[in-house]
Amino acid sequence: MAQTQGHPQGRPQAHGPTPPHAHEIDPAFLALPSRALADAALARAKALGAEHADFRLERVRGATWRLRDARTGGGSDTTDAGYAVRVVHRGAWGFASGVDLTMDAAARVATRAVEMAKLSARVIAAARSDERVELADEPSHGERTWVSSYEVDPFDVPDAEKTGLLAEWSARLLRADGVSHVDATLMTVRENKFYADTSGTVTTQQRVRVHPQLTAVSVADDGAFDSMRTLAPPVGRGWEYLRGTGWDWDAELAAIPGHLAEKMRAPSVEPGTYDLVVEPSNLWLTIHESVGHATELDRALGYEAAYAGTSFATFDRLGTLRYGSELMNVTGDRTTEHGLATVGFDDEGVEAQSWDLVRNGTLVGYQLDRRIAKLTGLGRSNGCAYADSPGHVPVQRMANVSLLPAPEGDPSVDDLIGGVEDGVYVVGDRSWSIDMQRHNFQFTAQRFHRIRNGKLAGQLRDVAYQATTTDFWGSMDAVGGPGTYVLGGAFNCGKAQPGQVAAVSHGCPAARFRGVNILNTTQEAGR
Structure with missing residues (x-):
């Protein structure tokens, strides 16, 4: 992608096809x-x-x-x-x-x-x-x-x-x-x-x-x-x-x-409504919290209510819930190369697969293990059972949940920014907060840049973006192409009692969102 002043410089670099690994089991x-x-x-x-x-x-x-x-x-x-x-x-x-x-x-x-x-x-x-x-x-x-x-x-x-x-x-x-x-x-x-x-x-x-x-x-x-x-x-x-x-x-x-x-030396943000262009380095975490956890079917059925909450994306809304705009296509995938949740087989002997969670903005799938798949009549498990230790029982865990890039052309970050008159460009993850149903959230970032008339105009401080999950994804009016796509993720996704930790990746392009609420975190803290 073309680089605009202020864009992140650390990027996945093209090295040609990954050679077949020659490793054997230890x-x-x-x-x-x-x-x-x-x-x-x-x-x-x-x-x-x-x-x-x-x-x-x-x-x-x-x-x-x-x-x-x-x-x-x-x-x-x-x-x-x-x-x-x-x-x-x-x-x-x-x-x-x-x-x-x-x-x-x-x-x-x-x-x-x-x-x-x-x-x-x-x-x-x-x-x-x-x-x-x-x-x-x-x-x-x-x-x-x-x-x-x-x-x-x-x-x-x-x-x-x-x-x-x-x-x-x-x-x-x-x-x-x-x-x-x-x-x-x-x-x-x-x-x-x-x-x-x-x-x-x-x-x-x-x-x-x-x-x-x-x-x-x-x-x-x-x-x-x-x-x-x-x-x-x-x-x-x-x-x-x-x-x-x-x-x-x-x-x-x-x-x-x-x-x-x-x-x-950046000025503090003036709170209000702005258009956002969100980099994959930040958007992966929003996907994790508002889509990844919300589409774990054990959570949606209430099995995690005592500890990690429930989900607004309840089972009765499968096939009808309007999760986001028609540009929103999200997959669950246990086969992504270099993905942190990528395996050959899960901890129930289910072969790794890829499947749709959100298609054209509508909820069409969940993450399943074998028991939940049978209980809900959804057919075969899609291979989401995992235990982080031999001393722990396998539980339903997150796949690599990813937002797909634009299917045609290769819109760049510059292209997305160029379509914003008054907005904010968001780079890198930092703190976050989301409710127990994965519906109301706010996120901060490593960097926020002001956008004026399609150009970056310096950094801002004390910024957080706030929305409900469906409003946020519904406001997405453009997604970047494959050239903006990055596989983000974390080592430390927590779930279950006793607690377990799993590593998971989330791929996404840069994306543009219209009319998102921006908070001034210093003012919100009463300072």
Whole structure:
């Protein structure tokens, strides 16, 4: 896309087709007795009368490095390993987990899972509920192996090289005028998972993800301060991402000090109604909160009401709810290359898929696991079951939920801005707030630029945009083309009790919205 002064400089760069990865599953994981453990557990579960049983062995390694002003500030390197057995017995769930890698121990874990199901069945009967756990059909996939798309496993890179690169980037920012401090972090994860169930599906998977981030802080002589963070999203890539595959780090780091200096001297916004042009670096989070969570069908049915809320997009409105303008086309996708929620198979043995959630502005689909798919009569699950640990039961989790770009032409950010007389250009995510039904929200950003007569006219401070979900998406009158499309996301989407964390990506183009309410956050805070 053509760059206009003030536009973000860190952009996905074209590197041609991604070469097929040559990685195999980590031999140390393959050396674990996963098949023997699964056979023992599933045989015991079936002998005890389970209608369904699945076995999951996992090893999740996560490491973090933190630097403050180019000096090491701490870090961690942990591994969560173990296995779990989940059963359906007499129409009730049962679950148990263990770490002892012997066949006798695996069989005992299966026995505990069945005992838990029996206890659950008694509780259900005492409540006089006739709701039985039944699972949507899923064909047996036999034995399958899947590895995510990356070039260099970050755990194969020496720690000194990781901290050295973060220190180099930090020092580069610190040398710039107006930058007082720099925080740098790098999070890396390698997730190995073996799954087997009583239908005959056996999968072995490995996926890698990384999240580098730098924040520059400016402190003025009068004590005023602000910050500017890199826009580079977390991705399902390896160490190559930090060496420039998929993101132009040199350009972004060079642009941050100037953006931060302009932000420090920017005027406070005058609240009112403005047209917005929203960059993918901000819009991904609005999609996550107002579309991603709202279209989780367990939430829409009330199963998350005790903790994470419900959804205005209730099941009775499927096929009729006007979610947004006709330009709004949103998919759920577990197959997106480099997506954080991308897998070969979910934690119920369902093969990864892509499907429509919103088509031409109308709600047409939900995110499903096998139980919710069967309960609602929607047919096959679309593969949204996931557990973040071998000690946790799989729950319905978010796919890569993405807004599609314009189907014709390739409208640029410049084109979108050129159609605005009085508005605001929004770049980078920051804070957010949304109600329990995912309907009323407000979002801030890393940068807000004033738009006057189709041109950028300097930054603004103290800005938040506020709307209801349907009003906001209904006001979208233009979407950018593929050249503006970026896959954003986060490592830390929370859900369930006990709490679980999942990584998820959201792709989107830049988009334009008419007549959105802008708040002055300082005034709203009473200052």
